[in-house]
Amino acid sequence: xxxxxxxxxxxxxxxxxxxxxxxxxxxxxxxxxxxxxxxxxxxxxxxxxxxxxxxxxxxxxxxxxxxxxxxxxxxxxxxxxxxxxxxxxxxxxxxxxxxxxxxxxxxxxxxxxxxxxxxxxxxxxxxxxxxxxxxxxxxxxxxxxxxxxxxxxxxxxxxxxxxxxxxxxxxxxxxxxxxxxxxxxxxxxxxxxxxxxxxxxxxxxxxxxxxxxxxxxxxxxxxxxxxxxxxxxxxxxxxxxxxxxxxxxxxxxxxxxxxxxxxxxxxxxxxxxxxxxxxxxxxxxxxxxxxxxxxxxxxxxxxxxxxxxxxxxxxxxxxxxxxxxxxxxxxxxxxxxxxxxxxxxxxxxxxxxxxxxxxxxxxxxxxxxxxxxxxxxxxxxxxxxxxxxxxxxxxxxxxxxxxxxxxxxxxxxxxxxxxxxxxxxxxxxxxxxxxxxxxxxxxxxxxxxxxxxxxxxxxxxxxxxxxxxxxxxxxxxxxxxxxxxxxxxxxxxxxxx
Amino acid sequence: xxxxxxxxxxxxxxxxxxxxxxxxxxxxxxxxxxxxxxxxxxxxxxxxxxxxxxxxxxxxxxxxxxxxxxxxxxxxxxxxxxxxxxxxxxxxxxxxxxxxxxxxxxxxxxxxxxxxxxxxxxxxxxxxxxxxxxxxxxxxxxxxxxxxxxxxxxxxxxxxxxxxxxxxxxxxxxxxxxxxxxxxxxxxxxxxxxxxxxxxxxxxxxxxxxxxxxxxxxxxxxxxxxxxxxxxxxxxxxxxxxxxxxxxxxxxxxxxxxxxxxxxxxxxxxxxxxxxxxxxxxxxxxxxxxxxxxxxxxxxxxxxxxxxxxxxxxxxxxxxxxxxxxxxxxxxxxxxxxxxxxxxxxxxxxxxxxxxxxxxxxxxxxxxxxxxxxxxxxxxxxxxxxxxxxxxxxxxxxxxxxxxxxxxxxxxxxxxxxxxxxxxxxxxxxxxxxxxxxxxxxxxxxxxxxxxxxxxxxxxxxxxxxxxxxxx
Numbered sequence: 008x009x010x011x012x013x014x015x016x017x018x019x020x021x022x023x024x025x026x027x028x029x030x031x032x033x034x035x036x037x038x039x040x041x042x043x044x045x046x047x048x049x050x051x052x053x054x055x056x057x058x059x060x061x062x063x064x065x066x067x068x069x070x071x072x073x074x075x076x077x078x079x080x081x082x083x084x085x086x087x088x089x090x091x092x093x094x095x096x097x098x099x100x101x102x103x104x105x106x107x108x109x110x111x112x113x114x115x116x117x118x119x120x121x122x123x124x125x126x127x128x129x130x131x132x133x134x135x136x137x138x139x140x141x142x143x144x145x146x147x148x149x150x151x152x153x154x155x156x157x158x159x160x161x162x163x164x165x166x167x168x169x170x171x172x173x174x175x176x177x178x179x180x181x182x183x184x185x186x187x188x189x190x191x192x193x194x195x196x197x198x199x200x201x202x203x204x205x206x207x208x209x210x211x212x213x214x215x216x217x218x219x220x221x222x223x224x225x226x227x228x229x230x231x232x233x234x235x236x237x238x239x240x241x242x243x244x245x246x247x248x249x250x251x252x253x254x255x256x257x258x259x260x261x262x263x264x265x266x267x268x269x270x271x272x273x274x275x276x277x278x279x280x281x282x283x284x285x286x287x288x289x290x291x292x293x294x295x296x297x298x299x300x301x302x303x304x305x306x307x308x309x310x311x312x313x314x315x316x317x318x319x320x321x322x323x324x325x326x327x328x329x330x331x332x333x334x335x336x337x338x339x340x341x342x343x344x345x346x347x348x349x350x351x352x353x354x355x356x357x358x359x360x361x362x363x364x365x366x367x368x369x370x371x372x373x374x375x376x377x378x379x380x381x382x383x384x385x386x387x388x389x390x391x392x393x394x395x396x397x398x399x400x401x402x403x404x405x406x407x408x409x410x411x412x413x414x415x416x417x418x419x420x421x422x423x424x425x426x427x428x429x430x431x432x433x434x435x436x437x438x439x440x441x442x443x444x445x446x447x448x449x450x451x452x453x454x455x456x457x458x459x460x461x462x463x464x465x466x467x468x469x470x471x472x473x474x475x476x477x478x479x480x481x482x483x484x485x486x487x488x489x490x491x492x493x494x495x496x497x498x499x500x501x502x503x504x
Numbered sequence: 505x506x507x508x509x510x511x512x513x514x515x516x517x518x519x520x521x522x523x524x525x526x527x528x529x530x531x532x533x534x535x536x537x538x539x540x541x542x543x544x545x546x547x548x549x550x551x552x553x554x555x556x557x558x559x560x561x562x563x564x565x566x567x568x569x570x571x572x573x574x575x576x577x578x579x580x581x582x583x584x585x586x587x588x589x590x591x592x593x594x595x596x597x598x599x600x601x602x603x604x605x606x607x608x609x610x611x612x613x614x615x616x617x618x619x620x621x622x623x624x625x626x627x628x629x630x631x632x633x634x635x636x637x638x639x640x641x642x643x644x645x646x647x648x649x650x651x652x653x654x655x656x657x658x659x660x661x662x663x664x665x666x667x668x669x670x671x672x673x674x675x676x677x678x679x680x681x682x683x684x685x686x687x688x689x690x691x692x693x694x695x696x697x698x699x700x701x702x703x704x705x706x707x708x709x710x711x712x713x714x715x716x717x718x719x720x721x722x723x724x725x726x727x728x729x730x731x732x733x734x735x736x737x738x739x740x741x742x743x744x745x746x747x748x749x750x751x752x753x754x755x756x757x758x759x760x761x762x763x764x765x766x767x768x769x770x771x772x773x774x775x776x777x778x779x780x781x782x783x784x785x786x787x788x789x790x791x792x793x794x795x796x797x798x799x800x801x802x803x804x805x806x807x808x809x810x811x812x813x814x815x816x817x818x819x820x821x822x823x824x825x826x827x828x829x830x831x832x833x834x835x836x837x838x839x840x841x842x843x844x845x846x847x848x849x850x851x852x853x854x855x856x857x858x859x860x861x862x863x864x865x866x867x868x869x870x871x872x873x874x875x876x877x878x879x880x881x882x883x884x885x886x887x888x889x890x891x892x893x894x895x896x897x898x899x900x901x902x903x904x905x906x907x908x909x910x911x912x913x914x915x916x917x918x919x920x921x922x923x924x925x926x927x928x929x930x931x932x933x934x935x936x937x938x939x940x941x942x943x944x945x946x947x948x949x950x951x952x953x954x955x956x957x958x959x960x961x962x963x964x965x966x967x968x969x970x971x972x973x974x975x976x
Contacts, residue, residue: 077962079969080818080894141890145881152880155920159928167928171920178916182909185890189897189905220902 009072010052011086011136014096017045018129025122035111038121042104042128049100056093057485060492067206067496068092068138076142081192081202085138090493091340092135094486095260095267098347099135101475102259103128108468109355110252112362113161120161123153124252131260140188140203140272144181147268150261151177151232154245154253162248169241169248176241180231184268187225190217191276209275209496218280225273226281226288233265234321235288236295246314251358254310258317259351263343266324270336270497274328278500285329286419292329293423295322300433304440309360309367312441313353316393319430320346326427327408330420333491333498335411338404340490345392345400345479352389352472356382359465363458369441374450381461383446385469390438392476395431400479405431407487509565512572515580516626518552519619523612530608538607542595545611546943549591553584564628568690571628575971579625579751579824586743586831587618592947593839594736596846596940602653610650613643614740621748625755630679630689633752637675637716640745641668647740648733660732667715667725675712681705691756696763703767710771716749719809720778723802727786730798735845738794739838742801747827750808754823758815758976765815772813773904780806780911788918791853793841796918797834800877803915804830807892810908814895817976821969822891828968829876829888829958836873836951839944840866847938853922857931863938867926869952874919876955879912887959 021041028034052070059069068087075083088096106124113120130150137143151174158170192201194217195208202208213221231238242262246254274281299319306312320342327339359382360375361367376383392399395406412424450456461469479486510517526545533540560574591611598607620639627633645668649661679689682705686694696702714722730738757768783803790796808830811823843866844859845851860867876885889912896905939945958964 077965079966080891145886148881148886152875155923156927159924167924170928171917171924174920175913175917178913179910182913185893185909186897186902186906189894190902192894193897193900 009070009086010048010055011070011072011088013048014132014136015129017041017048018125018132022122022125025118028118031114031117034118034121038107038125042107046100046104049097053093053097057489081200082141083139084142085204086136087138088136090489094340094344094490095135095263096132098344099128099131099260101471102256102347102351105351105355105468105471106252106255108464109255109358110250111464116160123157124256127153127256131264134264138205140205144184144188147264148181150264151181154257157253158245158249161250164248166248169244173241173245176238177232180228183224183228187221187228190221205272213277215279218277219283222273222277222280222284225277226269229265229268229273230325233262233269233325234295234318235325236291236298236322239295239318242318243311243314246317247308247310251354254354255351258354259347262317262321263347266321266328266339266343269325270328270339275497275500282331285331289326289329289423292322292326293426295319296326296427296430300430303437304433307368307370309357309369312437313350313357316437317350323408323427327411330412330415332411332414333494334414335408336494336498337487337491338407338411341407341487342404345404348400348472348475349389349392352385352469355468355472356386356389369444372445372451373448376446377450378455378458385473386446387442388473390442394435394438398480400476403480403483509563512561512563512565513570515556515622516619518555519615519622522548522552523615526608526611538604539599541608541611542598546591549588553588556581556584568692569629569632570626572626573975575975576625578968578971580622582828582831583621583744583747586747586835587614589835589947589951590736590740592943593842595943597734597736610647613647617643621744624748625751628691634676634679638672640748644737644741644745647737648729650734650737656732657734660729663725664729671712671715674708678705678708678712681708691760694760696761698764698767703764706761706764706767707771713749713753717746717753717805718802719775719805720782720802726802727795727798731792731794735794735838735842739835742797743831743834746801746805747831750823750827754812754820757812758820769813772809773901776806776809776813776904777907779809780908784911784914793851793853796853797837801834803911804877807889807908811892811895813901814899816895816898817969817972818898819895820972821965822895824968825965826888826892829884832951832954833873833876833885836869836948836955837877839948839951840870840873843940843944844935847940848935850935853925855935856922856925857929858934859926862934862936869948870926871923872952872955874922878916878919882959884955884958891965
């Protein structure tokens with residue numbers, strides 16, 4: 008069986024198996040087992056991919072497979088991955104794997120929880136492996152809708168408001184996507200039966216006046232889920248109300264669907280309009296980066312802190328994509344992966360701390376380093392990665408982005424880049440503030456000494472993520488080469504102005 | 505008239521035969537066993553539905569007043585299936601004390617109405633069309649006031665018959681103008697140019713039909729009638745009567761009124777926007793689930809018009825496919841509403857709070873039905889809506905498309921409200937656990953299976969599209 012099909016099949020089968028499970032133990036075992044298999048096969052996929060590339064196979068996508076679905080409309084179930092997709096799939100596998108362990112102690116409607124979570128993951132995998140716009144869109148919506156139930160049922164705080172806001176905003180984005188996708192479908196100069204296949208559409212041309220209409224739709228449509236200013240407002244509410252694993256998966260992976268879609272659909276299919284309009288979106292993403300970072304500084308709720316910093320970091324992804332060159336785009340993908348791991352780690356740790364302290368307000372806590380050394384050290388590592396310490400993944404990503412951004416020599420790009428770079432300083436401010444208030448200082452409460460130490464499933468979750476951060480930080484070259492090779496087909500169409 | 509020609513009418517024969525058989529059968533049931541009618545009517549109708557799937561023929565009879573082809577047969581089959589589902593869901597309601605003495609009559613009324621549907625779809629002449637339309641409506645008006653001890657039901661019946669009479673008058677006026685300007689009532693002989701008399705005639709005709717589909721601004725009867733009628737009749741109204749009118753509209757616009765394309769595209773452009781938007785905005789405020797589904801079905805009618813506007817094979821196919829999907833989704837939603845109304849007598853949205861705790865399967869069915877109506881993948885509704893949108897984009901109406909997709913987002917909001925009530929809200933007195941009778945469960949599972957697989961099973965759409973291409 009094709010390894011990409013089994014990437015969709017394993018979550019689906021896990022879901023089916025979960026439906027027949029009854030006790031909490033069975034549910035946990037099946038979910039963890041299924042996602043472990045998924046992680047292993049993602050590693051196998053990476054190995055096979057690198058093997059093929061090393062063997063000189065330089066096709067645009069590998070492991071291609073195609074099944075006709077709606078032939079009269081040109082819809083077919085086309086699968087295939089390039090280096091970017093492989094990297095994103097691996098990220099998804101790590102995050103969902105750790106997410107299962109981070110939600111080990113969910114005891115309210117646990118069966119439904121894991122089913123929704125894994126359906127969400129199945130949507131994400133389908134999104135990354137499909138080459139057909141219709142199928143891609145189907146999986147995109149499939150990944151969005153379980154969020155409503157996940158936040159609404161298992162969330163905290165103003166969860167109903169947050170769930171509804173998040174769902175409607177993301178669905179509003181996907182409404183724009185429908186228009187964009189159908190616009191591309193009908194205005195491309197494909198002869199005979201039209202097609203939704205991205206690669207085929209990429210070889211054809213769309214009139215520039217049509218591109219001007221549909222590029223903003225596709226870019227904003229994907230941008231909403233990538234927290235593009237001013238459509239980012241679902242993110243803080245949604246992430247702070249969501250249960251731990253859902254925040255991890257949503258900030259870690261789902262927000263990356265936006266960047267990935269912008270790059271591989273909007274920019275790839277509508278390159279001329281992308282060049283013309285990039286300045287508008289550069290300004291918007293620049294605002295995302297700075298505004299997200301500044302907003303983080305004044306937050307006191309740990310989840311809000313992480314949600315706003317996600318807005319800032321994901322803004323940087325779109326910012327880099329809009330620089331329209333290989334280096335910056337490589338950085339964008341690296342940033343997606345790096346941020347995915349970091350933010351998943353943060354949300355996992357926040358969930359673990361919250362289960363002990365019962366509060367997420369940083370000013371009410373303190374001195375956790377003394378009582379929870381393991382979790383606190385993990386938090387510090389995540390923080391350092393976030394502010395871009397060399398040796399950790401954040402440095403590699405941000406460095407690549409800014410080097411790419413500085414390849415532009417005109418004033419506008421320079422200014423934009425400098426503004427964006429300054430966000431690193433702000434990042435340092437809010438990370439160190441949290442570390443200082445939360446982890447250092449005197450222990451605020453005698454009761455803190457009775458906190459249970461980190462449990463085995465918590466250790467699995469955090470350590471796996473930290474390993475990911477370290478691997479990328481210490482040996483980034485194989486990854487950035489893999490991404491860079493795959494960017495050729497996209498960026499070559501975006502000639503620098 | 506040869507036997508061959510008579511056999512072209514097999515749908516209608518089968519229905520008429522089942523009416524007669526039912527009448528005779530009822531005479532043989534003793535007083536205590538009146539409820540046997542329920543099972544015999546359902547079985548009879550299941551046989552009729554199956555007979556409909558015999559290989560389709562093309563031809564015309566009654567001197568061209570009656571035409572049939574595979575596409576029309578497909579439409580009749582879709583509607584037959586939905587009537588069967590309505591019948592299966594009606595058992596519990598008919599067994600109640602008030603209805604015990606008039607079980608058979610309900611089925612007779614409904615089947616007569618279905619006969620009207622069939623003749624209307626197969627009409628090749630405007631008189632046949634009009635006869636079918638009236639036969640469709642009048643029995644339903646009687647059925648709408650079936651709960652005679654409830655004043656709302658009587659009100660619904662009166663409202664339905666009065667608006668129908670009014671809309672018939674408008675429609676007939678339109679027809680007379682069309683007759684006057686073309687000199688014929690045979691579809692095959694009517695020749696259209698775009699003179700203003702014909703345009704006026706068309707607009708009247710469209711308005712008359714618009715009442716049946718409940719297009720804004722002809723929708724005002726819908727919510728009241730849906731609310732007052734017995735829920736089983738409501739589900740028939742929202743699915744069969746609306747579906748039949750949509751089918752006829754598509755057939756007539758694309759074939760007969762093709763020369764007036766410029767005109768009707770403008771008309772539909774405007775009405776589609778109003779129908780979707782107003783249906784959605786009013787649905788948001790509803791607490792009574794029957795009114796809620798009424799406005800939701802108005803909004804869905806707006807979406808259906810999107811497919812009609814293209815007037816291409818793809819547009820026709822997307823409309824028919826969407827109606828097929830809508831049949832399953834809407835009947836599943838009504839099935840749950842009926843089941844809960846029968847067991848607990850509750851019909852308001854807040855009564856659904858905490859339903860998942862007590863009746864998980866029913867809640868899941870309702871959620872799938874609503875998600876399908878909202879167009880969420882991987883359910884059939886997603887495919888239905890996407891193809892409608894494709895049809896709009898094909899004709900280049902991108903602004904209309906944008907308005908439509910935004911409306912789809914609005915509709916998601918109120919569909920989620922019910923999901924929220926069932927899964928998230930808590931209630932001190934949720935609807936207690938209950939199990940409905942076998943036929944209801946079969947019907948509901950059938951609908952849910954339909955919602956789950958129709959989208960994935962692409963030959964359904966491809967077959968419909970082929971038939972549409974052949975009919976152009």
